[in-house]
Amino acid sequence: MNNALGNVQSVLVLGGGSDLARAIVRELGGRLRTVVLAGRDPGSMAPAVAALRATGIETVEAVEFDATAFETHDGLVAELFLRFGDFDVVLLAFGVLGDAETAARDGRAAVEIVETNFTGAVSVLVPVAQHLRSQGHGAIVVLSSVAGERVRKSNFVYGASKAGLDGFAQGLADSLHGSGVRVLIVRPGFVHTKMTQGRDAAPLSTTPEVVARAVVDGLRRGRTVVWAPAPLRYVMAALRHLPRAVFRRLPL
Amino acid sequence: MRDALEVGETRDRLLTGWGRTNPTRASVWSAPSVGEVAQRLGTLDGRGVIARGLGRSYGDAAQNAGGSVVLATALDDVLDLDLTKGELTVEAGASLDDVLRTLVPLGWFPAVVPGTRSITVGGAIASDIHGKYRHGSFCDTVSRIRLATPGAGVLTAGPDTESEVFWATAGGMGLTGVVLDATLQLQPVETSRMLVDTEHATDVDDCMARMLEGDERYRYSVAWVDCLATGRAIGRSVLTRANHATLDDVGSMTPTRARSFAPKVRVAAPPWVPPGVLNRVTVRAFNELWFRRPPRERRGELQTISQFFFPLDAVAGWNRIYGPRGFLQYQFVVPDGEEAVVRHALERLSAARCPSFLAVLKRFEHTSPGLLSFPLQGWTLALDVPAVGATLGALLDDLDRRVADAGGRVYLAKDSRLAPEMVPVMYPALDEWREMRAAVDPRAVMTSDLDRRLDLRGRTHA
Secondary structure (H helix, E strand, C coil): CCCCCCCCCEEEEECCCCHHHHHHHHHHCCCCCEEEEEECCHHHHHHHHHHHHHCCCCEEEEEECCCCCHHHHHHHHHHHHHHHCCCCEEEECCCCCCCHHHHHHCHHHHHHHHHHHHHHHHHHHHHHHHHHHHHCCEEEEEECCHHHCCCCHHHHHHHHHHHHHHHHHHHHHHHCCCCCEEEEEEEECCECCCCCCCCCCCCCCECHHHHHHHHHHHHHHCCCEEEECCCHHHHHHHHHCCCHHHHHHCCC | CCCCCCCCCEEEEEECCCCCCCCEEEEEEECCCHHHHHHHHCCCCCCCEEEECCCCCCCCCCCCCCCEEEECCCCCCEEEEECCCCEEEEECCCEHHHHHHHHHHHCEEECCCCCCCCCEHHHHHHCCCCCCECCCCHHHHEEEEEEEECCCEEEEECCCCCHHHHHHHCCCCCCCCEEEEEEEEEEECCCCEEEEEEEEECCHHHHHHHHHHHHHHCCEEEEEECCCCCHHHCCCEEEEEEEECCCCCCCCCCHHHHCCCCCCCCEECCCCCCCCCCCHHHHHHHHHHHHHCCCCEEEEEEEEHHHHHCHHHHEECHHHHHCCCCEEEEEEEEECCCHHHHHHHHHHHHHHCCCCCCEEEEEECCCCCCCCCCCCCEEEEEEEEECCCHHHHHHHHHHHHHHHHCCCEECCCCCCCCCHHHHHHHCCCHHHHHHHHHHHCCCCCECCHHHHHCCCCCHHHC
């Protein structure tokens, strides 16, 4: 259970291989008793599992989860809730950036991005929300992106997949109002992680630790949206209202 | 709760405790009769059930996320009142307010009352509440209860019959079953007035010395401590102690007037208060006013029962002034000889600048036999703080360890943040309690958010 100061006891990470997710789990801190990392390759998560166990968390497990194996989602989610009991937080952290140039020209490549970032997220969050609704408490943390706030021409497939995810998460949040379950949408900017390795950092780039602190603080305060770093909120508020003709010409 | 449930109705509700933190959803059923409660316990499954009264537990003791909650407030019949022996039998949903309005004009008073009239008899038993009376807690004055259990039917228990069940239920946070009704031992009073002595203490040591020296002259004793005072004034306090006034004390009043009891709610907190209204500046100003309030010493002042016991009941919904993020109350007790822990706690809280109103310092002269009961012979300190920040969490975790090392404990009825691994240390009879609990509820039907958060059943150790 969550406590009065926002400390949680159990967390399920969908996309357990994500650097951002691990930083968030570390930041969730001292009251954790159960951490389940679900990802494509449980073997590669072994060091993360060992590190978390070393901090004294009683139950830490890695389980296999494939975001695009939609038909497995219902069963897997049911099994995890049965095996580990209540989850105070379910963190949706998987996503692919893909190659923007290829995705703009190759339909197959574009669909791969959308299937992971959007369809996969919807497919797994619907049963997750159902289980949280019946447990009467909990929070879903969705790692969205500033890229979804206004889709840019330079990576519009990725941006569109995040825009879809963000919209889905907002609607899900409203549908869960009064159920005891909350949704926190996280909109990070450019974060230095495995996913962005080798790419040029955008202005206001940040680290997983900064995002993690923003997420945990947002959970404590009962926020519905957090931006990381925080000033991005105002940058995006301005960009959102730029006329198309101007926005199109920006070197973004 | 927004609008009251009709008796017999079931509806999904978001519930919190008095501290307004951590809302969770449960299916709330307003029980129409004790018979139906007993019947329903036998049929429930899934995420279990907990009884709820007036929601004055600060944390999550009367919440059950995703499960059922039996709202007991409609079960408030007086079943028997024996005015020769001073015994009252009431259903468990009866409030202390109901009880007092019935009893005081007749010249009787419960032996133990807490700081609010808005609690139910069932809740008082489940938390084994205490008050300004130092020689016993609520369950010491209960001679018999009827308890509906999921596994053993309806049991009659008391200190003399089924005493193991009784002392597992006294302070058992409602997790052994639902109390249906209870018989309370009363004390005779001549009037509804209190004869109150007030004095100021310059710091916490002075306050404790005064309590040790003078408490035995009074039936009730409490000290209000300024947690924001610093340096040499750490723990400066106002000590108020009282006895029930006799007819002689009240002078020319008629006995009827002298026993009148008609408490009023004077003001209500606004329905919504922005966060941060209570901050260091406003709270410091309030505390300063409290301590400047003359005179520094006053003897034999006549106060009403409500003025002395229930000052906060005059402000309806006072918990809302902490704003939408809510607050928590930290209350611990340490045995005699561990006074340093009280001083340490005041120093730490003062240094952390938590905007805390007056803290309450009291003595217990007894240790309750309840397996999970809080009262322990020694000193107890309680204070309210807004539920914000990771620093507060770390500070309270530190204090928990100091309290546990001193052989003390934190009060579960107030708790909303304790770490589960502290419970077996603070409550050494936990294993015994778990056995009793399993005996009356083998299918684990009784549960609450507090139960889950603190792992009281011991699932993960089983």
